[in-house]
Amino acid sequence: xxxxEGLLSRAAGHNIQLHRRISNYVALGLITTxxxxxxxxxxxxxxTVIYNGVGGLSLDFFTHSPKPPGEPGGGMANAIVGSxxxxxxxxxxxxxxxxxxxxxxxxxxxxxxxxxxxxTADVLNGVPSIVMGIAAYALVVLIQGHFSxxxxxxxxxxxxxxxxxxxTEEVLLLVPHTIRExxxxxGIPQWRTVVSxxxxxxxxxVVTGIMLAFARIAGETAPLLFTxxxxxxxxxxxNRPTAxxxxxxxxxxxxxxxxxxxxxxxxxLVLIGIIVITTVFFRFATSRGVKEAG
Amino acid sequence: MEAQGQIQxxxxxxxxxxxxxxxxxxxxxxxxxxxxIIGPSGCGKSTFVxxxxxxxxTLPNTRVSGKVQIAELDVYGKGVSPVWVRRRVGMVFQKxxxxxxxxxxxxVAAGLKLNGYSNRHELDKIVERSLRQAALWEEVxxxxxxxxxxxxxxxxxxxLCIARALAVEPDVLLMDEPASALDPISTAKIExxxxxxxxxxxxxxxxxxxxxxxxxxxxxxxxxxxxxxxFDKTEKMFTKPSDKRTEDYITGRFG
Numbered sequence: 001x002x003x004x005e006g007l008l009s010r011a012a013g014h015n016i017q018l019h020r021r022i023s024n025y026v027a028l029g030l031i032t033t034x035x036x037x038x039x040x041x042x043x044x045x046x047x048t049v050i051y052n053g054v055g056g057l058s059l060d061f062f063t064h065s066p067k068p069p070g071e072p073g074g075g076m077a078n079a080i081v082g083s084x085x086x087x088x089x090x091x092x093x094x095x096x097x098x099x100x101x102x103x104x105x106x107x108x109x110x111x112x113x114x115x116x117x118x119x120t121a122d123v124l125n126g127v128p129s130i131v132m133g134i135a136a137y138a139l140v141v142l143i144q145g146h147f148s149x150x151x152x153x154x155x156x157x158x159x160x161x162x163x164x165x166x167x168t169e170e171v172l173l174l175v176p177h178t179i180r181e182x183x184x185x186x187g188i189p190q191w192r193t194v195v196s197x198x199x200x201x202x203x204x205x206v207v208t209g210i211m212l213a214f215a216r217i218a219g220e221t222a223p224l225l226f227t228x229x230x231x232x233x234x235x236x237x238x239n240r241p242t243a244x245x246x247x248x249x250x251x252x253x254x255x256x257x258x259x260x261x262x263x264x265x266x267x268x269l270v271l272i273g274i275i276v277i278t279t280v281f282f283r284f285a286t287s288r289g290v291k292e293a294g
Numbered sequence: 295m296e297a298q299g300q301i302q303x304x305x306x307x308x309x310x311x312x313x314x315x316x317x318x319x320x321x322x323x324x325x326x327x328x329x330x331i332i333g334p335s336g337c338g339k340s341t342f343v344x345x346x347x348x349x350x351x352t353l354p355n356t357r358v359s360g361k362v363q364i365a366e367l368d369v370y371g372k373g374v375s376p377v378w379v380r381r382r383v384g385m386v387f388q389k390x391x392x393x394x395x396x397x398x399x400x401x402v403a404a405g406l407k408l409n410g411y412s413n414r415h416e417l418d419k420i421v422e423r424s425l426r427q428a429a430l431w432e433e434v435x436x437x438x439x440x441x442x443x444x445x446x447x448x449x450x451x452x453x454l455c456i457a458r459a460l461a462v463e464p465d466v467l468l469m470d471e472p473a474s475a476l477d478p479i480s481t482a483k484i485e486x487x488x489x490x491x492x493x494x495x496x497x498x499x500x501x502x503x504x505x506x507x508x509x510x511x512x513x514x515x516x517x518x519x520x521x522x523x524x525f526d527k528t529e530k531m532f533t534k535p536s537d538k539r540t541e542d543y544i545t546g547r548f549g
Contacts, residue, residue, distance in 0.1 A: 186405035
């Protein structure tokens with residue numbers, strides 16, 4: 001009796017093992033496929049942009065402003081500089097306000113007012129970017145009376161705020177409470193604790209949030225349509241319409257000329273390049289300091 | 295007579311939300327002595343020491359009533375800032391908590407530097423003195439500014455935290471189970487240290503470990519369920535406790 005039970009359960013066990021092995025392979029196959037499907041578009045996009053864009057890379061691209069269609073040698077120098085200025089001014093708005101409100105939410109915002117701010121930030125994050133452009137149009141362009149670099153920067157800067165604020169809040173909350181207690185226990189005021197102890201401990205996470213926001217707005221076209229407008233010529237004046245890479249890419253891609261199509265592809269490649277280089281640079285620049293060990 | 299570092303506690307009550315953690319504690323802690331706080335988990339011993347330097351109120355929904363007096367300073371007095379209190383009352387926590395982004399030197403100097411003190415020459419001297427007091431100087435003197443505080447071993451980190459607390463020259467040093475996460479050798483080092491520290495500081499140490507209380511403290515207070523059951527010379531507490539509950543606890547009948 002005992003022996004038969006043993007045999008039976010052993011036989012059943014064998015079946016179960018086989019069954020488990022098969023379902024394991026099936027599940028593994030499914031999730032691997034899902035992972036491949038997720039990464040495929042990224043590589044397809046990168047591949048296409050590089051394939052089509054590399055051919056147009058030349059010194060002229062970085063040093064000349066656009067030329068009329070058919071005339072060889074035009075570039076996007078004015079749009080590159082315009083984009084960098086817009087992103088710079090947008091960061092001047094988005095970075096302090098985003099980090100500041102993130103710190104507020106994490107360190108002081110455990111109350112009703114904090115919840116309102118948190119909810120508002122989430123809603124702001126969900127506002128379509130074209131709406132942000134219209135808002136900047138109504139608030140800046142109409143008041144100034146003309147399109148301007150400033151209006152575009154404000155639209156993009158406001159888009160940065162909720163992204164930076166929420167990631168800053170999240171990474172600050174990951175800093176162990178014991179670190180805060182150590183600082184408070186030394187008689188260090190709370191604001192100083194946050195600035196000199198908590199924030200540095202979470203710096204790499206805060207930088208990640210800033211870079212996410214930066215990468216997000218660097219490619220935004222819609223908010224610039226009614227604000228920075230675009231410009232075929234050089235402009236360094238914040239109060240005047242300005243060329244920006246996404247706008248230039250948009251215009252060139254929709255044009256009927258082959259050499260403008262080429263410029264659009266190359267522009268897309270350079271824009272991705274600028275985002276990657278900026279991200280890597282800031283990550284490197286902020287990762288120095290005392291090495292942390294286990 | 296109010297001597298430097300003497301702590302008087304009158305009718306101290308503390309709450310977490312609606313749960314009361316301490317009931318009418320009255321206690322006088324002698325200056326330049328070590329007082330151990332013992333009792334089972336959850337009896338309020340950590341809350342008690344955290345009320346002395348107003349750390350209790352840094353947790354959400356907490357409340358304190360009663361009086362704590364450190365020498366001439368009325369800790370919960372009107373207009374007294376918790377920041378001032380904590381500069382005079384150092385604290386060492388259960389788990390070593392060095393600042394992870396700072397070097398060993400900056401960890402020790404943090405209490406001064408972050409309060410605006412910037413005399414480099416003096417800071418160097420204070421850092422050395424504090425590390426010597428914490429018996430850590432010899433082990434770290436060669437890489438004070440090169441290594442992070444977090445790169446030290448657990449026992450070294452805890453001594454670093456003691457040095458950090460001593461650097462601001464407090465009158466009182468509160469220790470909340472400072473050795474409970476350490477191995478016996480590191481524990482012995484910390485205990486030796488406590489023995490030396492009481493020459494200059496009033497030390498209040500929370501401990502689970504009754505042998506530790508017996509080794510380091512002249513006075514011991516026994517807490518149970520938020521009440522102070524007995525407070526006396528350590529020797530008397532461990533040989534002839536006057537309360538039955540103390541006797542039950544130290545003989546291991548509960549807790």
